[in-house]
Amino acid sequence: xxxxxxxxxxxxxxxxxxxxxxxxxxxxxxxxxxxxxxxxxxxxxxxxxxxxxxxxxxxxxxxxxxxxxxxxxxxxxxxxxxxxxxxxxxxxxxxxxxxxxxxxxxxxxxxxxxxxxxxxxxxxxxxxxxxxxxxxxxxxxxxxxxxxxxxxxxxxxxxxxxxxxxxxxxxxxxxxxxxxxxxxxxxxxxxxxxxxxxxxxxxxxxxxxxxxxxxxxxxxxxxxxxxxxxxxxxxxxxxxxxxxxxxxxxxxxxxxxxxxxxxxxxxxxxxxxxxxxxxxxxxxxxxxxxxx
Amino acid sequence: xxxxxxxxxxxxxxxxxxxxxxxxxxxxxxxxxxxxxxxxxxxxxxxxxxxxxxxxxxxxxxxxxxxxxxxxxxxxxxxxxxxxxxxxxxxxxxxxxxxxxxxxxxxxxxxxxxxxxxxxxxxxxxxxxxxxxxxxxxxxxxxxxxxxxxxxxxxxxxxxxxxxxxxxxxxxxxxxxxxxxxxxxxxxxxxxxxxxxxxxxxxxxxxxxxxxxxxxxxxxxxxxxxxxxxxxxxxx
Numbered sequence: 001x002x003x004x005x006x007x008x009x010x011x012x013x014x015x016x017x018x019x020x021x022x023x024x025x026x027x028x029x030x031x032x033x034x035x036x037x038x039x040x041x042x043x044x045x046x047x048x049x050x051x052x053x054x055x056x057x058x059x060x061x062x063x064x065x066x067x068x069x070x071x072x073x074x075x076x077x078x079x080x081x082x083x084x085x086x087x088x089x090x091x092x093x094x095x096x097x098x099x100x101x102x103x104x105x106x107x108x109x110x111x112x113x114x115x116x117x118x119x120x121x122x123x124x125x126x127x128x129x130x131x132x133x134x135x136x137x138x139x140x141x142x143x144x145x146x147x148x149x150x151x152x153x154x155x156x157x158x159x160x161x162x163x164x165x166x167x168x169x170x171x172x173x174x175x176x177x178x179x180x181x182x183x184x185x186x187x188x189x190x191x192x193x194x195x196x197x198x199x200x201x202x203x204x205x206x207x208x209x210x211x212x213x214x215x216x217x218x219x220x221x222x223x224x225x226x227x228x229x230x231x232x233x234x235x236x237x238x239x240x241x242x243x244x245x246x247x248x249x250x251x252x253x254x255x256x257x258x259x260x261x262x263x264x265x266x267x268x269x270x271x272x273x274x275x276x277x278x279x280x281x282x283x284x285x286x287x288x289x290x291x292x
Numbered sequence: 293x294x295x296x297x298x299x300x301x302x303x304x305x306x307x308x309x310x311x312x313x314x315x316x317x318x319x320x321x322x323x324x325x326x327x328x329x330x331x332x333x334x335x336x337x338x339x340x341x342x343x344x345x346x347x348x349x350x351x352x353x354x355x356x357x358x359x360x361x362x363x364x365x366x367x368x369x370x371x372x373x374x375x376x377x378x379x380x381x382x383x384x385x386x387x388x389x390x391x392x393x394x395x396x397x398x399x400x401x402x403x404x405x406x407x408x409x410x411x412x413x414x415x416x417x418x419x420x421x422x423x424x425x426x427x428x429x430x431x432x433x434x435x436x437x438x439x440x441x442x443x444x445x446x447x448x449x450x451x452x453x454x455x456x457x458x459x460x461x462x463x464x465x466x467x468x469x470x471x472x473x474x475x476x477x478x479x480x481x482x483x484x485x486x487x488x489x490x491x492x493x494x495x496x497x498x499x500x501x502x503x504x505x506x507x508x509x510x511x512x513x514x515x516x517x518x519x520x521x522x523x524x525x526x527x528x
Binding site: 163166167169170173174176177178179180181182183184185 | 344346365366367368369370374375377381382383384385386390393394395397401437441
């Protein structure tokens with residue numbers, strides 16, 4: 001029982017990060033109908049910026065803010081300089097360009113920072129509180145929940161309560177109609193990429209210290225889990241991304257705890273296959289058929 | 293100074309080998325209702341797409357308020373130009389009110405959007421998703437969305453399509469009454485429903501296979517032999 005409680009909290013904490021990362025994938029899918037396979041590499045680049053700033057100033061929080069700003073900037077650059085010029089007649093084009101971006105970003109990071117793992121500090125202790133002899137959550141886990149919760153709440157408010165969020169939804173749903181209503185569709189697309197990239201960077205900041213450390217490929221495995229989370233939830237659904245993230249986090253934790261940690265990534269792939277075979281639109285998808 | 297004056301000078305549009313519009317000139321005077329009619333495929337919607345900036349003309353030019361003008365879709369709203377679409381084109385994931393609010397700027401966006409729905413008699417559907425509503429109601433929502441931005445030039449693309457006689461009468465009253473007399477809006481109307489066109493338009497342009505074949509008042513158009521030929525075929 002103790003182990004089950006511990007694994008559940010551990011899974012929810014991991015899942016919260018996957019949820020944030022999956023949310024970043026969903027944001028771009030909704031805005032541009034592209035699965036951004038470069039999201040992991042972009043997030044790692046932002047974490048490297050944080051690493052540089054924190055190393056130079058000694059402040060974790062300055063690095064944290066720098067990562068989010070770098071994420072926003074990287075999102076703008078990737079959309080304006082690269083993705084805007086991708087021919088969208090086939091969905092594969094965007095995927096291939098995104099995979100190319102992964103190679104470029106990881107290559108540049110390797111040249112600048114080297115390819116060894118850099119340990120990354122956390123702002124709070126990762127030692128779990130014990131209540132009644134059961135290890136529950138650490139301060140860092142609480143920080144992760146608070147950060148992801150704040151992102152989900154902010155995005156929900158943005159999209160449902162603000163004019164700019166309304167226009168972002170409109171631009172994604174029917175670009176030509178939106179243009180006639182005075183919406184700058186290109187601007188909304190850039191904003192979508194910037195927001196998604198910043199959310200992905202936040203997820204990177206939260207997850208990298210809990211893994212092996214900072215490395216150009218540090219987010220590759222996380223990307224697979226987050227992608228699975230987004231697909232499980234339905235790529236169109238922000239609520240689905242969050243739920244999918246928590247499901248994947250719990251699955252990884254239970255399989256690691258009860259079976260064998262090395263089997264856990266395979267369990268994620270198995271979940272991906274089962275969902276794609278059984279409910280390819282995801283658990284929260286609308287009835288509309290997916291085209292890509 | 294007159295505002296809302298739109299001029300088309302010798303507009304031509306070619307799609308590959310197909311001539312969609314050929315030497316079309318038209319002056320839309322401020323505060324007037326100008327109709328564009330013609331059989332299917334005559335180029336009416338292409339003409340609207342030129343004015344909306346979705347299609348770049350191969351020949352000719354446009355002026356707005358006397359100045360040379362190259363339309364861009366997302367700039368129309370800022371220039372006081374609104375357009376409805378043939379299909380209703382509403383955002384399915386949003387409520388009716390949100391659909392209208394997308395096109396309204398400023399702090400009072402919600403109130404103004406609601407007022408536009410009220411003017412079109414559909415305020416009671418504000419919280420409903422448009423996909424669940426009957427077609428005629430959605431057409432009214434579409435009109436409300438165009439009116440909410442308080443346009444000085446309103447382009448209506450087949451607003452009467454799918455409406456019954458009472459609805460069309462209401463539409464005619466709206467165009468001739470509140471829109472024109474009260475606010476001086478310039479209206480450009482593409483429509484198949486002849487009763488509506490004849491009752492609301494000050495001037496009518498008739499297109500056939502992309503070519504302008506007649507321009508005149510409803511009285512002149514209704515007795516024009518070339519127009520009758522275009523619609524009914526040449527007499528044997």
